[in-house]
Amino acid sequence: MKKQxxxxxxxxxxxxPITRTAIEITEQMSVKxxxxxxxxxxxxxxxxxKFVAYEAPCVGDYIVHLSVDDVYHVGRSVFHDRNVVERD
Numbered sequence: 001m002k003k004q005x006x007x008x009x010x011x012x013x014x015x016x017p018i019t020r021t022a023i024e025i026t027e028q029m030s031v032k033x034x035x036x037x038x039x040x041x042x043x044x045x046x047x048x049x050k051f052v053a054y055e056a057p058c059v060g061d062y063i064v065h066l067s068v069d070d071v072y073h074v075g076r077s078v079f080h081d082r083n084v085v086e087r088d
Contacts, residue, residue, distance in 0.1 A: 020083060022064040022074070031057050040073070 023044065025031060030043045034050065040057060041050045051063050053073035060076045079085070 020064050020066065022062045022079070022083075025057055025059050025061050025063065027059050 025042070031040055032042075033040055038052050038054055039050060040053050041048050042057075042063060049063065049065075049071065051071040051073055055073070055075065057063070057073045058076075062074045062076065062079045063071065064074055064079075065071045074082075
């Protein structure tokens with residue numbers, strides 16, 4: 001499959017190191033689906049944060065904020081695989 005993708009023009013790119021701003025979803029947070037497809041909101045200390053999720057967010061997952069227009073859900077295992085996570 002990889003060879004076929006290269007044959008039709010796909011190229012490999014190396015990722016840049018990036019620091020992500022994220023928060024772990026806790027039991028105290030109220031995560032709700034909105035009326036828009038794949039859009040959720042969460043209440044955190046009186047602030048409402050909207051984000052995109054393609055699977056239902058769960059306690060222990062993360063909400064990542066890259067920019068005002070790029071806030072999204074990442075499952076716990078994927079987040080831990082791709083980031084250095086230190087415990088408090």
